[in-house]
Amino acid sequence: MARYLIITIICAWALAGCNEIEEAVKDAKKDGSAPPKDNYIVLLDLSDRILFNNQQQVPKDIQVVQSIYAAFKSKLNAKDPTRLYFTVKDKLKLMVAPQRTTSSEVYDMAGNLRLQLAAAQPEEKAKLLEETEKNFNAFLPQIYKKAVISNNSTSYAGADIWKYFNEDLQDDLEKDAQNTLFIITDGYMDFESLNGRASRNNRYTSCTQIINNLKKAPDWNSRFKEGDYGLLPVNKRFPNLKVIVLELNPKDDWTGEYNLLTTIWSKWFNEMGIKSYAFIKDDNINEINESIEKLLKVKLPSSANITSVSWTPVTESDPEITKAAKNKATMAAQTSDITPVTETVKTTAQKKENSNSYNSYSSYAYSEPAAPQKKKENVKEREYIRVSAVKGQIDTSSIHSRTNPKKPISKPKEQVTFGPAY
Template sequence: MARYLTIIMTIVCAWAMAGCNEIEEAVKDAKKDGSAPPKDNYMVLLDLSDRILYNNQQQVPKDIQVIQSIYAAFKSKLNAKDPTRLYFTVNDKLKLMVAPQRTTSNEVYDLAGNLRLTLASAQPEQKAKMLEETEKNFNTLLPQMYKKAVISNNSTSYAGADIWKYFNEDLQDDLEKDAQNTLFIITDGYMDFESLQGRTSRNNRYTSCVQIINNLKKAPDWNSRFKEGDYGLLPVNKRFPNLKVIVLELNPKDDWTGEYNLLTTIWSKWFNEMGIKSYAFIKDDNINEINESIEKLLKVKLPSSANITSVSWTPVTESDPEITKAAKNRTNTQIQPTETPTVIENAPEAAPKKENSKSYNSYSSYAYSEPAEVIKKEKNVKEREYIRTSAVKSQIDTSSIHLRTNPKKPISKPKEQVTFGPAY
């Protein structure tokens, strides 16, 4: 009996060793081959401005489903490159980012920093496992991130998402020289941001789509005026020829029939001026229509929406701890009024910066802070003297005096059907 057990154990060990040897040999062969499939670099940029309040915050689960679909497309590409699902020679990359926005907390940027996958950094035998773990992170952390992004149910509490700043300062660092770079921008399409310092309008070039639309929407020949007047967004003096861009969830207002066409015309001109020739637009719609659009643009097959993890979202209310915490933080950063407000109100207007000014704070995936307002020397002297004198007289605490903030942004836009802009 003992003899039979010994034989069986020997056979089992031999099978196990054979299996291990096969894996080792596969890894060695992949390393020897040296021929890696074309590399893809997917970047997902989120606009977390007041658009996420749309339809009682039901824009949030839509966003999450769209991000999950992009991840599914990324995974489908990987599987096409390596049907073995081992991904030994695949070095693709996916990264989720939040557009610079003053009212977005650091916690949101921290969570976004965990939503990325860089296969090149993993050992070949660990790549499949890394893919599975990243997918779980997306399903778990995305709802948490959006929960912290909802800081209020009032649109005026949100600063605009500064997509222009991302293109100007950070996009270049996120590109991979040896890859096909694809940037997905999830936004309503209006590119409104609060800070106009250093980006003042000039010669029909503006800092947001709304400014252009308001100038042209009442003109029956808006298209001719747009071209002849050289209307558009302020240019970013950089070029990105090795980049594809897909703008998702465009949500034009419905009070003017030409809104969507002008909106996409503005974006198209901006892209072309940066040397971006491959771009497309997808309107906000039900997830199945959006998935179909993604499949056509990326030439992939996505799993049905029933096979993608469903998102259950309970709207955040003003009584939720996260909103209470965010409101408290905003209160702590607001300026405390002084006894003589004329020091602020009658101060001379801030001098505009030059477009290429180096005085902007840098943006990273983890934090964003709004640059301080430029104040003329005369105003500084008067204000410091006033604060010093008042502090001596009344022994006030000057540590709580901060710059004034006044976020303003239009309310969310109504929903529209999906259509396409220029295809790849």
């Protein structure tokens, strides 16, 4: 008898729970109002920074993305405790910053890591959220495997974050949402070569160019303001955007490096109308998670409850790296004597440099010294190669980047810098 009584009580509890959920759905339909919409964009810098500390930057990146996804879920659950997300229309997507040496396969894989709740049927939203999380955990390591094309920094072009802001960001924003952009980067915006990079007065496209001009000057802050140093402006405004720059990794050979680095980014954001921004230094994942919790006002699960990342460093003997190295060597051999193409690029860069509009600037318009011309050369053959190369859009991944070896950072406990209105 007692056994049947227990079963009856359990069934009653279950029915009561179901009735509560049904009532919540009815209330949501009756109310018709939707909670504020969030749009999360995660932008990855896959330049040579991923080689840092024997590629241990990679699992750190993946853990940070997982924490951002956990924060996204926490926000959803706060908006709808029933976990049905009936009226929730939040979005989240992963993006890879434009980069010459990153394969199209990486961009294709990243394009599948996105979640748009408004496009899902009400009964499918909770399931879609869990499936997308599994996809993130499964595909992120594969994306990084494809992104590691060499263990040599000179094989990587820079991640063009400037170009993303100038050409792509506007399309990723939602007018009716609170947009939050997470940029995972070391903070330097370095490219293939600092020589020949477009600049105007004291405006550049790489933080390194500015730092090299002001580094170790006792009055660097005054010189920065008086000389109007900074990144080339993007002729667009993003007032409805919050930006969080994560994993800034200042070099430790100058104590003012971090302050100048964040000053450069802050000025750039302000000039684009972005008033809400924050910076988080590269640190252990628990410190980073605490910073994310403070900035987003959410509670994240402990690190033990987030899927752990197992990463085996990619070596030069891996097939993917061998294939990439062969392709690079082949393209280098094909383009070594194409002087006219180099001259064309150089002319284009000069025209853009003299332009009165910042918006006409392309961050890949740079010039390199022309290759030495061979004494004996078949003119027709050279012309054929030149025309074929232009039509085929030469892969310039063979152009080397000049980067400094990174040292382990030494940082104070306080590692979060806030913008003026975050």
